Amino acid sequence: MFDRSIKIAPSILSADFANFGQEIQAIEAQGADWVHVDVMDGHFVPNLTFGPPAVKAFRPHVKTFMDVHLMIAPVDPYIEAYAEAGADMIVAHWEAGPHPHRTLQAIKATGTKCGISLNPGTPANVISELLDLVDMVLVMSVNPGFGGQKFIPSSVHKVAQIREMIGDREIHIQVDGGVDPTTVGPLVAAGADCFVAGSAVFKGGSVDTPEVYGRNIRAIREAAEAAQQAA
Numbered sequence: 344m345f346d347r348s349i350k351i352a353p354s355i356l357s358a359d360f361a362n363f364g365q366e367i368q369a370i371e372a373q374g375a376d377w378v379h380v381d382v383m384d385g386h387f388v389p390n391l392t393f394g395p396p397a398v399k400a401f402r403p404h405v406k407t408f409m410d411v412h413l414m415i416a417p418v419d420p421y422i423e424a425y426a427e428a429g430a431d432m433i434v435a436h437w438e439a440g441p442h443p444h445r446t447l448q449a450i451k452a453t454g455t456k457c458g459i460s461l462n463p464g465t466p467a468n469v470i471s472e473l474l475d476l477v478d479m480v481l482v483m484s485v486n487p488g489f490g491g492q493k494f495i496p497s498s499v500h501k502v503a504q505i506r507e508m509i510g511d512r513e514i515h516i517q518v519d520g521g522v523d524p525t526t527v528g529p530l531v532a533a534g535a536d537c538f539v540a541g542s543a544v545f546k547g548g549s550v551d552t553p554e555v556y557g558r559n560i561r562a563i564r565e566a567a568e569a570a571q572q573a574a
């Protein structure tokens with residue numbers, strides 16, 4: 344049965360980089376549904392983060408579900424390495440190369456779940472021929488590269504368009520960037536079910552005060568579930 348419940352996926356880009364193992368354990372103990380890993384190459388996006396060995400080191404700490412968002416180009420040569428590192432889902436960008444269909448086939452061939460992501464400036468309709476290949480569409484609601492940016496409101500309309508395109512297919516819509524208790528409601532109403540949050544989860548907390556993460560995750564979930572019930 345397809346799980347349409349609200350899922351909160353904290354981005355460990357906002358975690359303490361000296362302490363990933365404990366940070367992952369803390370967010371999971373405090374209610375995170377997934378753990379979101381932002382992979383950046385300093386080329387497709389202006390920042391550098393985690394290679395496959397880093398993801399492999401995160402793997403034993405993740406007890407829930409690890410979605411790995413590849414903000415890299417080219418992407419095809421690295422798919423197998425991130426799958427072998429232990430990703431449960433690999434998400435590639437539509438903008439990462441001329442053959443997104445081939446990229447999605449390569450992800451599926453590894454046996455991991457498969458997602459396609461769209462930058463804020465990319466229209467929804469470009470993925471119409473790809474939907475039969477994916478488990479999730481990731482709508483970027485900031486320009487990718489950094490945490491702590493301001494939510495781009497037109498993302499709500501894009502989510503609604505994609506929900507319409509999906510029809511009765513079993514595909515999650517994830518939103519990433521500037522997600523917090525004030526922005527999540529309209530996204531739920533538009534049809535998103537999975538929310539990446541960095542600043543809004545990690546702000547004010549640490550592995551010594553994990554209850555702060557718990558409060559932050561609950562605040563996003565409560566706002567999302569309220570919107571779901573009102574819909």
Ligand SMILES: O=C(CO)[C@@H](O)[C@H](O)COP(=O)(O)O
Binds near residue numbers: 356
């Ligand atoms: O992929 C990215 C940024 O490129 C995101 O995952 C951010 O890390 C989310 O951070 P906040 O906007 O929630 O602070």
